[in-house]
Amino acid sequence: MHNRTVEILVGAFMAAGLVAFFFLAMQVSNLSSSGNGDGYEVIARFDNIGSLKVRSPVTMAGVRIGRVSEIGFDRRTYEAVVTLRIESEYNVIPDDSFAKIFTAGLLGEQYIGLDPGGSDKFLQQGSEISLTQSALVLEEIIGQFLFSKAEEGDSFE
Amino acid sequence: MLDSLARLGRVGIGVLERLGRGHLLLLAIFVGLPDLLPRLGLLLRQIYSVGVLSVLIISVSGLFVGMVLGLQGYYILSQFGAEQTLGVMVAASLVRELGPVVAALLFAGRAGSALTAEIGLMKATEQLSGLEMMAVDPVRRVLTPRFFAGFISMPLLAALFSALGVLGGYFVGGGLLGVDDGAFWAQMQAKIDLHEDVYNGVIKSFVFGLVCTWIALFQGYDCVPTSEGVSRATTRTVVHSSLAVLGLDFILTALMFGE
Numbered sequence: 001m002h003n004r005t006v007e008i009l010v011g012a013f014m015a016a017g018l019v020a021f022f023f024l025a026m027q028v029s030n031l032s033s034s035g036n037g038d039g040y041e042v043i044a045r046f047d048n049i050g051s052l053k054v055r056s057p058v059t060m061a062g063v064r065i066g067r068v069s070e071i072g073f074d075r076r077t078y079e080a081v082v083t084l085r086i087e088s089e090y091n092v093i094p095d096d097s098f099a100k101i102f103t104a105g106l107l108g109e110q111y112i113g114l115d116p117g118g119s120d121k122f123l124q125q126g127s128e129i130s131l132t133q134s135a136l137v138l139e140e141i142i143g144q145f146l147f148s149k150a151e152e153g154d155s156f157e
Numbered sequence: 158m159l160d161s162l163a164r165l166g167r168v169g170i171g172v173l174e175r176l177g178r179g180h181l182l183l184l185a186i187f188v189g190l191p192d193l194l195p196r197l198g199l200l201l202r203q204i205y206s207v208g209v210l211s212v213l214i215i216s217v218s219g220l221f222v223g224m225v226l227g228l229q230g231y232y233i234l235s236q237f238g239a240e241q242t243l244g245v246m247v248a249a250s251l252v253r254e255l256g257p258v259v260a261a262l263l264f265a266g267r268a269g270s271a272l273t274a275e276i277g278l279m280k281a282t283e284q285l286s287g288l289e290m291m292a293v294d295p296v297r298r299v300l301t302p303r304f305f306a307g308f309i310s311m312p313l314l315a316a317l318f319s320a321l322g323v324l325g326g327y328f329v330g331g332g333l334l335g336v337d338d339g340a341f342w343a344q345m346q347a348k349i350d351l352h353e354d355v356y357n358g359v360i361k362s363f364v365f366g367l368v369c370t371w372i373a374l375f376q377g378y379d380c381v382p383t384s385e386g387v388s389r390a391t392t393r394t395v396v397h398s399s400l401a402v403l404g405l406d407f408i409l410t411a412l413m414f415g416e
Contacts, residue, residue, distance in 0.1 A: 003198070006205045013209040017313025020320035021359070027342070028248045028323055029351040 039066060039087045040125040044099045045079040050110050050135025052101055057111045058084050065090040068112065084112065086123070094119040095127055101135035110135060179375045182296070186304045186374070189297035199302040200309075207268045207303065207370075208310030212317065214267055215260055219318035222255060223247060223325025230326070231334050243336050244345035247326030248319075252349065252358045253414070256319030258406050261365035264311055265398035269373035272303055273394040276377025277387035285378075300374050307373070311366025312359055319358065357413045364405060369398045 049071065058066040066086035074081050086093070096117030103110050114129075123129070193200060230246045276299065279285050285295040323345075330336040349355070373394045380390035 006202055009209045010201050010204045013204070013212060013310075014313060016212070017310075017316050020313070020316040023320045024252060024316060024323075024355050024358075025351055028252065028320075028345055029349040029355045 044129040048134040049080040052110045060114045093123045095121045098131045099129045100133040185296045189301035203302045203306030207306045215314045219321035220325040223322030224329045227326035227329030241340035243330045244341035245348040248345045251319045251322040257315045257361040260315040260318040261402045265369045272373040273377040273391045277380040281382040307370025312362040315362035
């Protein structure tokens, strides 16, 4: 085996390995859509965040504009404090926008949806979204449903 | 009674001695790294025999493992009407676990055993002593290039395995079973995270490359210099490497993905 052939084959091997790695990085994973680092952070307080997680998407009209970057707990008000990192290109969101926690599909993951408000001031680094709606917890809804059914039953008698 | 206790003690001391010799050898191999850098030709030749010659078995296995994952995954997922997440299933299991682990097992069988046999025979035919007579350190001249060749080759082979596996899963899922192309890739890209999944898989394959090559070299260097000794060392290489890979995989998975 000549030295040159060995070198060429080793070069081809390393190139193939690197191509495979880049394939995994670019094509298989979410590198192209992660977009972390830049952007600004706003916080929102919720009574109940359900199963919202760090890195859950933040959407507006169904388009992802950011991610949840941190979830904390306020020990005085017993509320969940969710920090949202919104990408810097979406910097004209009214500061009275409404943040709701939705579920994607029946059993899907939970995400935050923002409904735009009418204010002419915009959200900036560190501002707080005051209008929020908690996650729907299935057990609570079923409980309320049963409760109201039971009341209906009473009124018929 | 005392005899059996003494036998147990002897076994324990033997194990500890082997472990100690193994770590000293690893240290000596790393100390030889500065001498290797000006002579990359040695490294290149070893990457050829350790890495390039393993490409065929790794690629074929990766492709078929991916195809089987595609078939089995489709069978289960279609019962829930979730066959569009086939891409996620195939890619996650390959990138996180099967890529590094199966590639390392194949690597231990294909390249590790060859390394042990080569070095064991060098020892049995007194080539290593010959090198020492010529004032050439056999660890630096023979072991260091082989070690780093394995350490470099293993992640590349694992990446090749995973990439071809994903393609294999795509051929079966998208081509044969009619899963929607766009959903296959889009779901995969949405759910597989570069840091969480891909980088952790690469870290795993570096660890496995280090461990497999180290075990192979140590077994060869430490073997009884007879034909029987070399054959036993080769067997031990494959067994120990496989067990080490599977055990370490559990520990690494618990560290990386456990919360």
